[in-house]
Amino acid sequence: MDISQSGTRQTIITLGLLSGALILFTGAVGMIAAFHEREVVNDFITLGQLVLLITPVIFGYTAANRLGMTGEAPMVVLGGGVIIGLLTTLPTTIMLLFNSDEFRFLLDWSLRLAPFVVATAIAWRMRRQRAETLTVVGSWLLVTALLGIVTFSLALIFEVKGDLRSVLVNINRDWVDVVTFDNRRELLQGILIFSLASVLAGFLGSLCYYLPRTPRRALFYGLSVTLLVGAFGETVRLVLQENLERDTLNQLFRRDTLRQNAALGLLIVSTVVGYLWAAFGDRARHGFQNLGGQERRTTQMIGTALFVALLLMLPWLIGRTLSDVAVTIGLFVLMGLGLNIAIGLAGLLDLGYVTNYAVGAYILAVMTSIGPLGLMKGSFSFWMVIPIALLAAMFAGFIFAVPVLRMRGDYLAIATLGFGEIIGKLAISDWLKPLIGGAQGVQAIPKPIFLGTELKNPEQLYYIVLVACLVTLFVSIRLNNSRTGRQWMAIREDEDVATAMGIDTARAKLLAFTLSAATGGVAGAIFAAKVGSVFPNSFTVFISINVLSLIIVGGIASNPGIVVGAVVLIGLPELLREFSDFRFLLYGALLIMMMINRPQGLIPTKIVSHEIRAGVKAKAAAGD
Amino acid sequence: MSQMFKWNTDEFSWVDFTIDVLRILIVLAIVVGSWNTLSEGRISFAQWVNLFIAGLSQGSIYALIALGYTLVYGILLMINFAHGEVFMAGAFSTVFLAEALNRTGFLNQQPVLAILLMILFAGLVSMTVAILLERIAYRPLRGSPRLVPLITAIGASFFLQYTFRGLYGSGFKAYPQVKILQGSLQVGSINIPTVQIFVFVSALVLMFGLYWLVERSRIGKAMRAVSENKEVARLMGIDIDWVILFTFGVGGFLAGSAGVINGMFRPQGVNFFMGFIPGIKAFTAAVLGGIGNIPGAMLGGLFLGVIEAIGPNLVLAGLGIPGANQLKDVIAFTMLVLVLIFRPQGILGERLSEKKA
Numbered sequence: 012m013d014i015s016q017s018g019t020r021q022t023i024i025t026l027g028l029l030s031g032a033l034i035l036f037t038g039a040v041g042m043i044a045a046f047h048e049r050e051v052v053n054d055f056i057t058l059g060q061l062v063l064l065i066t067p068v069i070f071g072y073t074a075a076n077r078l079g080m081t082g083e084a085p086m087v088v089l090g091g092g093v094i095i096g097l098l099t100t101l102p103t104t105i106m107l108l109f110n111s112d113e114f115r116f117l118l119d120w121s122l123r124l125a126p127f128v129v130a131t132a133i134a135w136r137m138r139r140q141r142a143e144t145l146t147v148v149g150s151w152l153l154v155t156a157l158l159g160i161v162t163f164s165l166a167l168i169f170e171v172k173g174d175l176r177s178v179l180v181n182i183n184r185d186w187v188d189v190v191t192f193d194n195r196r197e198l199l200q201g202i203l204i205f206s207l208a209s210v211l212a213g214f215l216g217s218l219c220y221y222l223p224r225t226p227r228r229a230l231f232y233g234l235s236v237t238l239l240v241g242a243f244g245e246t247v248r249l250v251l252q253e254n255l256e257r258d259t260l261n262q263l264f265r266r267d268t269l270r271q272n273a274a275l276g277l278l279i280v281s282t283v284v285g286y287l288w289a290a291f292g293d294r295a296r297h298g299f300q301n302l303g304g305q306e307r308r309t310t311q312m313i314g315t316a317l318f319v320a321l322l323l324m325l326p327w328l329i330g331r332t333l334s335d336v337a338v339t340i341g342l343f344v345l346m347g348l349g350l351n352i353a354i355g356l357a358g359l360l361d362l363g364y365v366t367n368y369a370v371g372a373y374i375l376a377v378m379t380s381i382g383p384l385g386l387m388k389g390s391f392s393f394w395m396v397i398p399i400a401l402l403a404a405m406f407a408g409f410i411f412a413v414p415v416l417r418m419r420g421d422y423l424a425i426a427t428l429g430f431g432e433i434i435g436k437l438a439i440s441d442w443l444k445p446l447i448g449g450a451q452g453v454q455a456i457p458k459p460i461f462l463g464t465e466l467k468n469p470e471q472l473y474y475i476v477l478v479a480c481l482v483t484l485f486v487s488i489r490l491n492n493s494r495t496g497r498q499w500m501a502i503r504e505d506e507d508v509a510t511a512m513g514i515d516t517a518r519a520k521l522l523a524f525t526l527s528a529a530t531g532g533v534a535g536a537i538f539a540a541k542v543g544s545v546f547p548n549s550f551t552v553f554i555s556i557n558v559l560s561l562i563i564v565g566g567i568a569s570n571p572g573i574v575v576g577a578v579v580l581i582g583l584p585e586l587l588r589e590f591s592d593f594r595f596l597l598y599g600a601l602l603i604m605m606m607i608n609r610p611q612g613l614i615p616t617k618i619v620s621h622e623i624r625a626g627v628k629a630k631a632a633a634g635d
Numbered sequence: 636m637s638q639m640f641k642w643n644t645d646e647f648s649w650v651d652f653t654i655d656v657l658r659i660l661i662v663l664a665i666v667v668g669s670w671n672t673l674s675e676g677r678i679s680f681a682q683w684v685n686l687f688i689a690g691l692s693q694g695s696i697y698a699l700i701a702l703g704y705t706l707v708y709g710i711l712l713m714i715n716f717a718h719g720e721v722f723m724a725g726a727f728s729t730v731f732l733a734e735a736l737n738r739t740g741f742l743n744q745q746p747v748l749a750i751l752l753m754i755l756f757a758g759l760v761s762m763t764v765a766i767l768l769e770r771i772a773y774r775p776l777r778g779s780p781r782l783v784p785l786i787t788a789i790g791a792s793f794f795l796q797y798t799f800r801g802l803y804g805s806g807f808k809a810y811p812q813v814k815i816l817q818g819s820l821q822v823g824s825i826n827i828p829t830v831q832i833f834v835f836v837s838a839l840v841l842m843f844g845l846y847w848l849v850e851r852s853r854i855g856k857a858m859r860a861v862s863e864n865k866e867v868a869r870l871m872g873i874d875i876d877w878v879i880l881f882t883f884g885v886g887g888f889l890a891g892s893a894g895v896i897n898g899m900f901r902p903q904g905v906n907f908f909m910g911f912i913p914g915i916k917a918f919t920a921a922v923l924g925g926i927g928n929i930p931g932a933m934l935g936g937l938f939l940g941v942i943e944a945i946g947p948n949l950v951l952a953g954l955g956i957p958g959a960n961q962l963k964d965v966i967a968f969t970m971l972v973l974v975l976i977f978r979p980q981g982i983l984g985e986r987l988s989e990k991k992a
Contacts, residue, residue, distance in 0.1 A: 040801025157759060164732045164756040171735035178731050180804040360782055362789075413653050414976050420781050421714045425918060426975045429968035432915065436965045442956045517650050552911075556793060563786060596797035602790025606783050607775045 022077055023091045027098025030070035035102040037062060038190060040596065041181035045589045047189045050268040051241035058242055058589065059189045063205075064212045067099045071216025079220050089217050096213025100206045103190055110175045110182055111198050118175075122166045126158035225289045232285025237278040241269045246333065246586045253330045322477060326470035335469035336585045338541060341476030342534045343581045346558045347565070347573040348483045349530030354559070355568030356491055357523035358503030360424040362555050363411065363431035367528040369438060369550040370407045371400040371535025373447050375456065376545040382455030384448050393459035393540055397533060404532020405525045412524035416517050419506065431555055438547035452546035459540055472541055479537065483530050484570060490526070491568075499523055500618075553595070557581065560598045564605055566612025568619055575614055654976060661973065668953030678948060681824050686944045692831040692900060694940020695838035699893035700917035701924070701932040702845060703765075703886030709862040709927035710882050711777075716788035717768060718890060719914015720795035725761035725891025726898055726905050727799055729753050730808045733898065737811035746815050750899070754837070754892040761891025762884045764795065769883040774876070792911070800907035807904035816899060834900045841892055842933050845885065849929060858882055862927070912964060916943075919971035925981025934982060943967050 037043050047059030056064075071092035078088045109118040134151040142150075168178060176183045184195065191201025192208070219227055240247050245267040251260055263273040302310065326334045346368065353359045377384060378396045415426050437443055439450050447453060458467040459475065466472055490496050498519045501509040510516050539545045557580065565576025580598065584591040605612065611620040672678070678686075700722050707715045732753055736742040742749045772791050776784050816830040849855040860868040861878045869875050897913075898905060920939045924931025946966040956962065974981065 036798075040798055042801070160752065160755050161759050164752065167739075168731045168735045171738050172731070179802055181801060358782075360785065413650065414657060414972060416650050417654075418975055418979070421785050422922075422975050422979065424782075424785060425714065425915070426972050428915065429919075429971045432912075433965050433968045436962060436968075440961045440965075442962065517648075556789065559786075559789070593797065593801070595793045596801065599790040599792070599794025599797065603772050603787050603794065606787040606790070607772070610779070610783055 018081070019078060019083060019087065019091070023074055023094050024098065026070045026074045027095040028101070030066050030095060030099040031102040034063060034066055034099055035106055038103060038106075038186050039179055039181055040593070041186070042593055042596075043189050044181065044183070044185035045592060047185065049242065049244075049587070049589055051238060051244075052274040053265045053268040053270050055271055055274070057189075060192075061238065061242075063190065064208060067096045067209045067213040068216035068219075070099065071095045071213035072219050075217035075220035085221065088220060089214060092213040092215075092217025093210050094213070095217075096210035097206060099213065100202070100209045104202050104206070106175075106182060107187065107190065107198065107202060110187065113198070115174075118169065119166065122162040122169075125162050126155045129158055130154035225286065228289035229282050229286035232288065233278050233282030236281035236285075237269075237274055240277060241274060243586060244268045249333055250329050253328060326473050331469060333586075334473050336582060338469050338472050338476050339585060340577050340581050341473065341480055342538055343558065343561060343577040344480050344574055345476065345483060345530050345534040345537075346554075347561050347577055348480065348487055348570065349527045349534070350558050351562055351568060351570075351573060352487060352490065352527040353523050354562055356487075356496060356503070357499035357520060359520060359523060360420070361427045361524070361527065362424050362552075362559065363427035363429070363434075364527075364531055364558050365431045365550050365552065365554040366411060366434045367404040367408055367531025368535040368538070368554055369434055370404045370528075371532030372539040372545050372550070373438070373453070373535075374400040374403045374532070375536035375539045376453035377447060379540075380453050380456050382453065384446075384453045393457070393536075394461075397536055400532045400536035401529050402532075404528045404535070407532075408525045408528025409521060412521050416520055428552065428555070431552055435547065435550055435552070438550060447545075450547060452544055454544040456539055456543050456545070458543070469541075472537070475537060479530070479533055486526075487570065495519060495522060556595070556598065560602055562612075564601055564613060566615040566619065569612060569614050569616045572612050572614035572616075576612075579613075658977065664954065665950050668950035670953065671955075672949050672953035675953075677952075681826075683945070684825050685827070686948065687941055688827055688831055690941035690944030691937055692834040692940070693944065694920075694937040695835050695842075696893050696897050696900065696936075697913065697917045697920045697939055698933045698936025699838050699841060699889045699896070700913060701920035701936045702842070702929065703890045704918050704921040705924070705926055705929060705932040706858075706882050706886045708921070709929075710858065710879060711773075711784075713773070713781075713784045714788065714918065715768075715773075715883075715886075716785060716914075717791040717795055718765075718886065719910035719912075719917065720792050720799075721761045721765045721768070721887045721910070722890040722894050722897075722913060722917075723905070723907065723910030724764040724795065724799060724894075725757035725887075726894025726909065727803055727808070727907065728760045729757040729891075729895050730810060730898065730905055731803075732756050733810050733895075734808075742811060743814050746813050750813070750895070753895045757891035757895045758888035759891070761894065762887040765883040765887025765890070766880055768795075769880055774879075792914075796907050796911070803907070805907060807906045809904045810898035810902040812902060813899065830900055834896050837896055838893070841889060845889060846929065848885065854878070854881060915971070916964075916967050919967060919974065922971065922979070923974050923981055925983040928981065928983050931981055931983035938982070939967060939970060942970060 034043075043059045043062055045059070046062055047057045049058045050056070051058055051061055074091050074095055075088045078091055083091075105117075108114040109121075130151045133154055134147050137147050137150060169175065172178055187195050187201075190205055191198065192204045194201030194204060219230075222230070244264060248260065248264050248267055251263070263270060269277070299307065299310065321328075325337060329337065346364065349367075350361060350364050353361045375393070375396050378391045378399065379393060411427070411430050415423055418426055438447060441449060443449070458465050459472075460466065461471075464471075466475070498509070498514045501512060501514055502516055502519055506516060538549075542549075561576035561580045562573060563576075564572075564580060565574070566572030580601075584594040590597070700718065703718045703721065704715060707713060707718070733742065736749045736753070768791055772787050773784060776787055816833055819826050819828045820832065821827075847855075849858060857868070857873045857878050858881070860871065860873055861875055865875055868878075894905075916939060917936065920935035921932045922935070923939055924933065924935025926932075943963050943966055947960050947963055951962055951966070
C-alpha cells in the first residue's frame with residue numbers, strides 16, 4: 012500500500028486539517044497568547060507553545076494508530092506524521108500571511124476568488140455525480156452569489172477597518188509572537204521555524220506508535236507528570252512552601268516556574284516510576300484481586316483511613332491560598348451532590364439550581380447581617396441560621412417543584428431554567444430592594460464562631476464544608492439504596508411504567524426536588540458567610556451550568572465522579588488563572604464531547620454505564 | 636396531557652388542586668392589577684397603543700427566532716437550546732459590516748440596499764453556524780435518549796458564546812443609526828416610530844418567505860414529509876440528512892436576519908451574551924404558539940412581545956410593584972412556565988402525546 016491510497020490519504024488529511032483548525036481556533040479565541048504567559052519549564056517552554064506542539068504529537072499518534080491498524084508500512088505511517096505536522100501549521104500560516112502587511116494582498120485576492128473557486132469545486136463534484144446541466148449551472152450561480160455576498164462584505168469590513176485584528180481581537184501581536192516563536196519581524200523565518208517544529212512534533216507522535224507498550228506508557232506518565240507539575244508550578248510551589256526549606260525550594264523553582272534541571276530530574280524520576288507501574292502495575296492489581304476477603308477488606312480499610320486522614324489534614328498541607336480553592340471546590344461538590352439527587356437519581360434535569368443557592372445565601376445574609384439590612388441585627392448566629400437556610404431552600408425547592416411535576420425531560424429543563432432567571436431578576440429588582448438590597452446586595456455578614464473562635468480563615472471554613480459534604484454524601488448514598496431511591500430509579504427509567512407499578516410519582520419527584528434543594532441552600536449559606544457579602548450578580552445561570560457540567564463530566568449519579576468533576580472543572584480554572592477566561596468555552600466543548608463520546612462520564616457508576624450501552628441500542632431500535 | 640382538566644374525574648389529586656389554586660391566583664392578580672391601573676388612568680390610550688406597537692415589533696423579532704426552534708423541533712423533536720447563540724452570531728458579526736457601511740457613507744445613501752446586504756450577511760453567518768452545529772454536535776447524537784441532545788445543546792450554547800467572546804472581544808458594540816429610520820409616523824394622535832414599522836414589515840416579509848418555502852417549494856414538501864415520518868420519507872427517496880441540514884440552515888438564516896433587525900431596533904449594543912435571554916424568550920414564543928407549528932411560532936412571538944410590553948405597566952404597576960419595567964423578563968419567563976403548566980400544546984398546537992410533550 013502507498014500513501015496515495017485514498018483511505019490513507021483521507022485519514023491523514025482529515026486529521027491534519029483538524030489539528031490545524033484546532034491550533035488556529037485556540038489562537039483566534041486568544042487561548043494560545045494567554046497560555047503563553049505561563050511558563051511550564053523556566054526559559055524553555057511555555058504553556059502556549061506546549062499547546063502548539065502537543066497537538067501535532069497527539070494527532071500524529073492518532074493517525075499512526077489508525078494507519079498502523081490497517082497494516083500500512085512504517086514509511087507511510089511516519090510520513091503521515093510529517094504531513095500531519097505540516098498540515099497543522101497550514102491554517103495558522105495562512106492567517107499569519109493575511110494578517111501581515113506585506114502579504115495582505117493574499118487576503119484580498121482570496122476573498123475575490125473564493126466564491127468562484129468554491130462554486131466551481133461544488134459544481135465539478137455535482138457533475139461527476141451526473142447531475143443535470145441545468146442544476147449544476149444553477150447551483151454554481153447560487154453558490155457564487157451567496158458566497159460572493161459574504162466575501163464582499165468581509166472585504167469591505169477589512170478594507171474599512173484596515174486590518175484583521177480590529178475585528179478578530181486576538182489575532183494580535185502577542186499571538187503572532189507565540190506562533191512564530193518570537194520572529195514577528197522575520198515572518199517567513201518564523202513560519203519556517205513553526206513548520207519545522209510542528210513537523211518534528213508530528214513525526215515524533217507517529218514514532219511513538221512504534222515504541223513497545225511499556226516504555227510508551229512510562230514515557231506518557233513521565234511527560235504528563237512533568238508537564239502538569241510545570242503548568243501548575245504556582246500551586247505546587249505553594250504546597251511545597253508549607254513543607255520544604257526555602258533554599259531547596261529555590262533550587263527547584265525560579266519564582267513560579269520549574270527550573271530546567273528540576274524538570275529533567277522530575278521527568279526521569281516519573282518516567283522510571285511510570286515504567287515500574289506500567290511493567291508491574293497489572294501484577295499488583297491481580298495480586299490485590301487474588302487476596303482473600305479478609306485481607307482485601309483490611310487493605311481497603313487502610314486505604315479509606317489514609318484518605319480520610321488526608322482530607323482532615325488538607326488545610327495544613329496546602330496552605331491558605333489553596334485552602335480557599337478547596338473551600339470553593341467543596342461548595343461545588345456539595346451542590347453537585349445535591350443536584351445529583353434530582354438529575355442522577357431521579358432523572359429530572361433541573362437547570363434552575365441556582366435558585367436554591369441564592370435562597371440559602373440571602374437567608375443567611377438577611378438573618379445574620381449586622382448591616383442596615385440585617386433583620387436580627389446579629390442576634391442570630393451562623394449555626395442557628397444554617398438549619399433555617401436549609402429549610403428555606405427546601406421550601407423554595409418544594410414551591411418551584413409543584414408546578415413542574417407534570418413536565419418531562421426538556422420542558423422541565425427549560426421551565427426550571429426560567430425559574431432561575433426569574434429569581435435572578437427579582438434579586439436585582441427595585442421591588443425587593445428594601446429587603447435584600449437590589450444591586451448593592453447585603454453586606455456585613457459576620458463569620459461563623461465556633462467555641463469562641465471566629466472561623467475567618469479558609470483553613471477553618473474548610474472543615475464546615477467538609478462536614479457538610481460528608482453528611483450529604485452519607486444521606487445521598489443511603490437514599491440511593493432506599494425504597495425511595497428505587498422509586499426514583501424507576502421514574503428515571505420510565506415514568507409511565509413507574510406510575511403503572513403503583514409509585515406515587517408526584518410524591519417521589521417532589522421529594523427529589525426538595526432534598527436536592529437542601530444542599531444548595533447550605534452551600535449558598537456557607538458561601539455568603541465565606542465572602543461576607545451577597546450580590547445578585549453571584550447568582551446567575553452560570554452557577555447552574557457549572558454544577559450541571561461537573562455532574563455530567565464526572566459521571567451522572569456517581570459520587571466519586573462528582574468530586575473529580577468539581578476538582579477538574581472548578582479547581583483547574585481557579586488554579587490556572589489563564590484558564591478562567593476560557594472556562595465556559597472549555598465546559599461547552601467538554602459537554603459536547605462527553606455527550607458524543609462518553610455520555611456516562613469520567614467515573615461512571617456500574618448501572619449507568621450499563622444503561623448507556625444497553626439503552627442506546629434499545630432506544631434506537633424503538634425509534635425514540 | 637389529557638389530565639389537564641381534571642374537574643370531571645372522581646379521583647382527587649392534590650397536584651391538580653395546587654395547580655388550580657395557582658390558576659385562580661394568577662387570574663386574580665391579573666384582574667386586580669389591570670383594574671387598578673385602568674381605574675387610576677395614569678397611562679393614556681395613545682400610550683397604550685404605542686406600547687402595543689412597540690410590543691409587536693419586539694415580538695416580531697422573537698417570532699423570527701422562534702421559527703428556528705419550531706422548525707427544528709418539528710423535524711427532530713429536539714430543543715436546539717443553542718439557537719439563541721445562532722442569533723447572536725449573526726448580529727455580532729454584522730456589527731462590523733454595519734460600521735464599515737456607515738463609515739463609507741453607503742448606509743445612509745442607499746439604506747435599503749445596505750440593510751439588505753446586512754441581513755443577507757448576518758443570515759449567512761448564522762446559517763453557517765447553525766449548519767456546523769448540526770453537523771458536528773447534533774448529528775452524531777440522533778436516536779440517543781432525549782436529554783443527551785439537550786445537554787449537548789446547552790454545552791454548544793456556552794461554547795458558542797465564549798467562542799465569539801474570544802473572537803470579537805467581550806465589550807458591547809453598537810449598531811450605527813440609520814437616518815431614515817429615525818423619524819416617526821403620525822396617525823391621528825398616535826406617533827409610531829419608523830423603525831418599529833421597519834422591524835414589523837421586514838419580519839413579516841421574512842416570515843412570508845418562509846411560509847412560501849415550506850408550503851409551496853419542493854424542499855418544503857420534503858421538510859414536511861420528514862417531520863411527518865422520517866422512515867417513510869426516507870423510503871420516498873428523500874435525503875433526510877440534507878433536509879435536516881437545510882432546516883437548521885433556514886432557521887439560522889431567520890435568526891441571523893433577526894439579529895440585524897434587532898440591531899436596528901435596539902442599537903444600544905450587541906455582545907456575546909446577547910442571544911441567551913432572547914433565545915429563551917423565543918423558545919417561550921414557540922411553545923406559546925405550539926412548538927412545531929410555524930404560524931403558531933409567529934403568533935406566539937407577537938403575543939409574547941405584546942404581553943411583555945403591556946404586562947408590567949398593566950398588571951405589575953397596578954399591583955403597586957415599583958420599577959415594574961425592570962421585571963419585563965420576569966413576565967416573559969413566568970409566561971413560559973405558565974404555558975408549560977397550563978397549555979403545553981400552545982395556542983395553535985394540536986395535542987401532543989405524552990412522550991412528545
